Structures are given as C-alpha cells and as structure tokens.
Amino acid sequence: MSKNVLVMEGDGIGPEIIREARKVLERVNELDNLDLEFTEAMLGGRAYDKHGHPYPEETREKARAADAILFGSVGGPQWDGKTERHLRPEAGLLDIRSDLDLFANLRPAITFAQLADASPLKPELVAGLDILIVRELTGGIYFGEPRGIRTLENGERQGYNTDVYSESEIRRIGKVAFEAAQKRGKKVCSVDKANVMEVTVLWREVMDELAKDYPDVELTHMYVDNAAMQLVVNPKQFDVIVTGNLFGDILSDEASMLTGSIGMLPSASLNEGNQGFYEPSHGSAPDIAGQNIANPLATIMSAAMMLRYSLGAGAAADRVEAAVSNVLDQGLRTGDIMSEGMTKVSTSEMGDAVVAAL
Ligand SMILES: NC(=O)c1ccc[n+]([C@@H]2O[C@H](COP(=O)([O-])OP(=O)(O)OC[C@H]3O[C@@H](n4cnc5c(N)ncnc54)[C@H](O)[C@@H]3O)[C@@H](O)[C@H]2O)c1
Numbered sequence: 290m291s292k293n294v295l296v297m298e299g300d301g302i303g304p305e306i307i308r309e310a311r312k313v314l315e316r317v318n319e320l321d322n323l324d325l326e327f328t329e330a331m332l333g334g335r336a337y338d339k340h341g342h343p344y345p346e347e348t349r350e351k352a353r354a355a356d357a358i359l360f361g362s363v364g365g366p367q368w369d370g371k372t373e374r375h376l377r378p379e380a381g382l383l384d385i386r387s388d389l390d391l392f393a394n395l396r397p398a399i400t401f402a403q404l405a406d407a408s409p410l411k412p413e414l415v416a417g418l419d420i421l422i423v424r425e426l427t428g429g430i431y432f433g434e435p436r437g438i439r440t441l442e443n444g445e446r447q448g449y450n451t452d453v454y455s456e457s458e459i460r461r462i463g464k465v466a467f468e469a470a471q472k473r474g475k476k477v478c479s480v481d482k483a484n485v486m487e488v489t490v491l492w493r494e495v496m497d498e499l500a501k502d503y504p505d506v507e508l509t510h511m512y513v514d515n516a517a518m519q520l521v522v523n524p525k526q527f528d529v530i531v532t533g534n535l536f537g538d539i540l541s542d543e544a545s546m547l548t549g550s551i552g553m554l555p556s557a558s559l560n561e562g563n564q565g566f567y568e569p570s571h572g573s574a575p576d577i578a579g580q581n582i583a584n585p586l587a588t589i590m591s592a593a594m595m596l597r598y599s600l601g602a603g604a605a606a607d608r609v610e611a612a613v614s615n616v617l618d619q620g621l622r623t624g625d626i627m628s629e630g631m632t633k634v635s636t637s638e639m640g641d642a643v644v645a646a647l
Pocket residue numbers: 306361362363364365366379382551552568569570571572573574575576577582583584585587625
C-alpha cells in the first residue's frame with residue numbers, strides 16, 4: 290500500500306534544504322520500490338501571508354491524513370513581532386506539534402568521524418560521540434496556561450508563562466527515553482531544575498518510579514545548568530538525555546555544535562501512533578536564505594529518520610545515512626562544516642552528491 294508523505298518547505302532556507310531532502314527520498318523511493326506518494330502544504334510565515342494563518346485548515350487536513358511529514362523551518366524577521374502571538378510562524382509549528390500530539394522529539398547528536406575537526410571542541414572530546422536527546426515537545430512552559438502580558442496595579446507591565454507537567458506527560462516521554470536507552474548504551478540522564486522548580490521535582494520523582502520498570506537501564510539526574518556545562522566538558526558521558534520542552538530546545542542547539550554544525554542535527558517528532566514529523570533542529574537561517582549555501586544534511590538525515598520510524602523502510606534509512614557518510618568521505622563540505630583541504634560545495638551540490646552516492 291502506498292504511503293503518503295506530506296512535504297512542507299516553510300520559510301527562509303526551508304525551500305532550499307527541503308528540495309535536497311526530497312530528491313533523496315524520491316531516489317530511494319525508486320531504488321527500493323517504497324511506493325511513496327508526495328503531497329505539499331504550507332506552514333509558517335509564507336502560509337500566513339497566503340492564507341492568513343500559519344497553520345491553515347487545508348494544511349491541518351493534509352497533516353492529519355499523512356503517514357509522515359517532512360518539514361523545513363519557519364520564521365523570519367519580516368514576521369517578528371508583527372502579528373498576534375497565534376499568528377506568528379512559530380505558532381504554526383507549535384500548533385501542528387500539539388494538533389498531532391507529537392510529544393516525543395528525538396534529536397540525535399552524532400559526530401561523524403570525518404567531522405571531528407569541524408566542532409569548536411577538541412576532536413578527541415567529540416570523536417565517536419553518539420547522544421540521543423529526548424525532548425518533551427507538547428507540554429511544559431511552551432504551552433502552559435496562564436500566559437501573557439498583563440498590567441499590574443502600579444501600571445507596570447508584567448510578562449508571565451507557566452511551566453506545567455502532569456505525571457502522565459512525564460511518564461510517556463520517560464518511557465520513550467528508557468526504551469531508546471535499552472537499544473543503545475543503557476543509560477538515561479534526566480535533566481531538570483529540581484533544586485528550584487516544583488514542576489521538575491515531580492519530573493524527577495516520576496523518572497525514579499519509571500526506572501524501576503527498566504532495571505537494565507541506569508538512570509541519573511542532572512541539573513540543567515550543570516548539564517549545559519558537562520555537554521562541553523565531557524559530552525561522551527551521555528547516552529540518552531531526557532528533558533522538558535524548553536531545556537531540550539536549548540541543550541539540543543548546544544549539542545549540535547559537538548557534531549560540527551547546527552546543520553548536522555536532524556530530528557523526529559513522534560506521537561503514540563506511527564505518524565511522525567521530521568525536520569532539522571535548526572531554524573530558517575534568514576541570514577543565509579536564498580544563497581544556496583545552507584547545509585541540507587540535517588534535513589536529509591531527518592528524511593532517513595522518517596524512513597526508519599514512520600515508513601517501515603529501515604534499509605533505505607541505512608542507505609541514506611551511508612550516502613551522507615560517503616559524501617563526507619569524499620571531502621565535500623558546505624560552508625558551516627568546511628575545514629582545510631576539503632571541497633566547498635553548495636546546498637544543491639551537496640544534495641546531488643548524496644543522491645549520486647545512493
Ligand atoms: N524548527 C524551526 O522551524 C525553527 C527552529 C529554530 C528557529 N526557528 C526560527 O528561525 C528564525 C531564525 O532563528 P535563529 O537565527 O535563532 O536560528 P537558526 O537556527 O535559523 O540560525 C542560527 C545560525 O545557524 C545558522 N544555520 C542554521 N541552519 C543552518 C544550515 N542548515 N546550514 C548552515 N547554517 C545554518 C544560521 O545561518 C545562523 O547563523 C527565527 O524566526 C526562529 O524563530 C525555527
């Protein structure tokens with residue numbers, strides 16, 4: 290039976306990186322007879338400009354019907370601060386995550402041997418690194434109510450957000466982390482701020498309870514400020530990191546630099562069914578948009594995650610990841626991962642090289 294892949298470019302570099310990932314998917318579709326069908330929809334700032342909403346009704350319908358979604362990135366200065374909160378490009382992304390209940394955001398930070406010298410960290414600290422960040426994506430301070438900006442009695446304005454997690458939300462993301470660890474290095478580090486915030490006191494308690502169901506996995510806890518430091522001091526101590534929405538957002542950008550570039554960090558956002566949403570962890574990079582210089586590999590590797598997690602095509606996913614490694618072996622580098630003696634290529638040249646390596 291055919292599988293429906295919804296493709297959404299988004300804003301900024303979105304169209305450029307999605308074009309390359311789609312080429313790769315179309316090629317493995319032919320090579321492995323995957324029977325993938327592609328449809329398109331809009332999400333983000335350009336969707337707002339065209340339809341008056343960053344997550345238009347038509348996109349909602351297509352998204353609900355899709356087996357998997359490939360997405361670029363949203364946002365840009367032209368939309369910043371211009372519209373009401375729910376009409377911002379970023380709100381479109383938060384809406385679709387919530388609408389499809391994509392609570393489990395998997396962000397693997399893997400340092401390819403060929404790129405150990407592209408990280409600002411010493412190569413010996415990052416060579417062989419393989420961390421999985423499991424970020425809760427549909428709760429916490431991103432979605433908690435009440436939120437807003439109010440005027441106090443003294444006339445001063447006050448901004449406020451609410452960080453909330455229920456036990457069931459903590460348990461379901463914890464299970465994802467423990468089950469992932471069982472298949473990898475058998476270690477989970479839960480990152481919180483339980484020395485200050487009640488919401489993470491409960492987070493820690495629930496993780497401890499859950500750990501009893503996974504005696505083969507070692508659970509440790511770490512405060513987020515220390516975790517931010519440990520990621521640059523000794524990143525290889527980590528196997529799976531599980532954390533809430535905001536801490537996961539920040540730590541995953543930090544971890545991306547261990548791999549050489551934010552352009553190397555893919556992601557999968559999954560719900561309790563098999564449906565998944567696949568996007569690079571980076572943003573729309575307005576500073577380099579339209580120049581054909583962005584690194585498309587995070588998006589291509591997100592497409593590989595899609596093949597593995599939502600399309601039942603693990604062999605095709607392995608093939609894409611091997612092709613990425615192959616182009617790095619050839620010495621091809623976009624500007625963000627460029628180093629001495631390597632060959633600098635554009636976004637589309639990098640995509641073409643991955644297709645050829647398939
Ligand atoms: N998931 C998403 O759609 C997402 C994620 C983060 C930020 N954003 C949005 O993107 C816009 C820009 O945000 P930002 O500048 O804070 O973060 P960003 O990730 O877009 O860019 C940060 C830096 O990384 C570089 N960069 C990002 N992706 C790259 C790639 N593939 N290749 C080479 N370099 C790359 C950029 O050029 C920039 O210097 C904002 O509107 C923000 O809200 C969207």
